[in-house]
Amino acid sequence: MYLKVIINRARLNGIPIYCIVLVVTYLVVKYYSSTFKGSYIPLHLHKYLNFSESFKVSSVQLSPRDLNIAATSVELVNFEREVFNEKRFGNVGAETTIIVVQVHRDIERLQYLIVSLAQVHYIETTLLIFSHSYFDEAINKMIKKITFCRFMQIFYPFSVQLNPNKFPGIDPEDCLSSQTSKQFCSNRDARRTEYKHHWWWKAYFVFNKLDWSDKYRGVVIFLDESNYVLPDLLYMLRYSKRSLSVVTGISVMVFGRPYFKDLDYDLLIIDTWRPPYDNGLAFNKTVWKEIAALSSYFCTYDDLSWSYSLLNLFSRFRGGHVDMVSTMAPRVLTTSLYSTGHEAAEKIHMQLKGAPYFPLTVKAALVYSSTGRVDSGVNLPSKGTGGWSDLRDHLLCLDPLSTADQTTDATADDTTTTPKFVILPQINYSSAVIVVEDTMKRRRL
Numbered sequence: 001m002y003l004k005v006i007i008n009r010a011r012l013n014g015i016p017i018y019c020i021v022l023v024v025t026y027l028v029v030k031y032y033s034s035t036f037k038g039s040y041i042p043l044h045l046h047k048y049l050n051f052s053e054s055f056k057v058s059s060v061q062l063s064p065r066d067l068n069i070a071a072t073s074v075e076l077v078n079f080e081r082e083v084f085n086e087k088r089f090g091n092v093g094a095e096t097t098i099i100v101v102q103v104h105r106d107i108e109r110l111q112y113l114i115v116s117l118a119q120v121h122y123i124e125t126t127l128l129i130f131s132h133s134y135f136d137e138a139i140n141k142m143i144k145k146i147t148f149c150r151f152m153q154i155f156y157p158f159s160v161q162l163n164p165n166k167f168p169g170i171d172p173e174d175c176l177s178s179q180t181s182k183q184f185c186s187n188r189d190a191r192r193t194e195y196k197h198h199w200w201w202k203a204y205f206v207f208n209k210l211d212w213s214d215k216y217r218g219v220v221i222f223l224d225e226s227n228y229v230l231p232d233l234l235y236m237l238r239y240s241k242r243s244l245s246v247v248t249g250i251s252v253m254v255f256g257r258p259y260f261k262d263l264d265y266d267l268l269i270i271d272t273w274r275p276p277y278d279n280g281l282a283f284n285k286t287v288w289k290e291i292a293a294l295s296s297y298f299c300t301y302d303d304l305s306w307s308y309s310l311l312n313l314f315s316r317f318r319g320g321h322v323d324m325v326s327t328m329a330p331r332v333l334t335t336s337l338y339s340t341g342h343e344a345a346e347k348i349h350m351q352l353k354g355a356p357y358f359p360l361t362v363k364a365a366l367v368y369s370s371t372g373r374v375d376s377g378v379n380l381p382s383k384g385t386g387g388w389s390d391l392r393d394h395l396l397c398l399d400p401l402s403t404a405d406q407t408t409d410a411t412a413d414d415t416t417t418t419p420k421f422v423i424l425p426q427i428n429y430s431s432a433v434i435v436v437e438d439t440m441k442r443r444r445l
């Protein structure tokens with residue numbers, strides 16, 4: 001309609017017809033190529049994608065005034081702990097599955113994670129928690145657009161952004177921020193210690209500080225802004241939970257591992273937990289209490305990596321390790337292998353076209369040999385890889401737990417027996433012994 005009017009006007013103004021045809025062709029081609037480009041993403045989800053590959057959230061230090069505003073907002077949000085979309089999806093209960101996403105500043109990747117979450121079946125039954133270490137209006141605005149499930153935001157209050165010139169941010173006492181000629185300074189880089197602090201703090205917050213925390217019996221799945229999830233993540237969670245009741249002694253569930261071609265979508269593997277099984281880690285409050293009771297093995301371990309610190313902590317569990325049930329084919333992938341979230345989403349879509357999601361029968365496998373159960377063992381480094389030796393970091397990490405209403409019924413035994421770690425080559429899965437076989441009718445809740 002408008003087009004006709006425009007063409008008529010143009011002709012009246014003496015513009016040659018071929019010019020008009022060229023312009024119209026250009027517009028049509030542009031429109032179709034742009035819709036084609038993102039065609040693997042359903043149209044109604046395009047509203048979550050408005051940051052281009054080159055978009056960067058500014059990392060300039062806030063002015064004292066903006067810093068004040070950010071700090072006040074953070075305090076308020078953490079105090080109010082408002083859950084959005086509860087009117088539509090009902091109140092969060094003691095059994096609600098929680099997906100918590102650790103977010104820093106990579107909004108370009110985060111938007112693809114959100115789009116992937118929106119396509120997960122049963123996502124409407126969960127609560128999404130975004131735990132931020134960076135306060136930014138563009139990020140907040142994007143999250144507020146979510147309509148496909150309940151969500152809330154929490155903010156890590158001891159971030160570098162909110163503490164630019166003092167511990168826990170970059171402190172004059174740190175060697176890295178000041179002249180190296182200084183004699184007494186502590187070898188720590190706040191930009192690198194933040195991630196582990198934030199991981200621990202949010203686990204504590206999610207399990208202890210929310211309205212339903214006291215009675216919480218659900219599962220918390222831990223993600224990161226650079227993850228990308230597949231549509232049957234929560235469907236596989238049900239199978240994983242089921243296998244916990246069949247095979248005893250499993251503490252955690254895992255949905256991510258490095259991606260390989262031709263992995264079985266209908267297979268769950270029971271094995272010892274270790275990095276790199278740190279994408280899409282999931283556990284419940286019973287396990288969290290056991291972890292929290294051993295917090296010093298996380299908080300004083302001289303390693304910047306939260307997963308190696310957790311591994312060190314797990315070595316204090318009964319038996320010297322923790323068992324996991326993990327999906328053989330990952331349901332949580334990482335986009336950090338690619339230069340942008342956009343590229344990652346496209347490549348993942350190509351690679352996984354036609355993947356057999358939602359398997360109707362699922363097998364869980366333990367690997368046995370003539371000498372008993374075989375597991376991949378744990379190669380625990382004799383000490384951490386450093387970067388986490390400052391006593392102030394240790395104390396900050398321990399603090400949210402020591403000031404909390406610690407329940408003392410944690411069942412972990414802190415024995416002094418030194419755990420044995422076996423290093424085994426890659427497991428030969430064709431010798432797997434199937435221990436659980438389960439069928440589930442595909443149905444909507």
Ligand SMILES: *[C@@H]1O[C@H](CO)[C@@H](O)[C@H](O)[C@H]1NC(C)=O
Nearest residue numbers: 047049050051052055138145
């Ligand atoms: C993102 O979308 C909103 C409207 O939903 C718009 O106001 C904003 O300018 C967009 N941002 C970018 C970077 O495109």
Ligand SMILES: *[C@@H]1O[C@H](CO)[C@@H](O)[C@H](O)[C@H]1NC(C)=O
Nearest residue numbers: 217244250251252284286287
């Ligand atoms: C939490 O998980 C552990 C280990 O997987 C299990 O033994 C325990 O019963 C679970 N707790 C709840 C409250 O479901």
Ligand SMILES: *[C@@H]1O[C@H](CO)[C@@H](O)[C@H](O)[C@H]1NC(C)=O
Nearest residue numbers: 369426427428429430431432
């Ligand atoms: C795996 O184990 C099976 C049975 O023990 C054996 O037949 C097979 O050759 C092994 N495969 C590899 C790659 O080692």
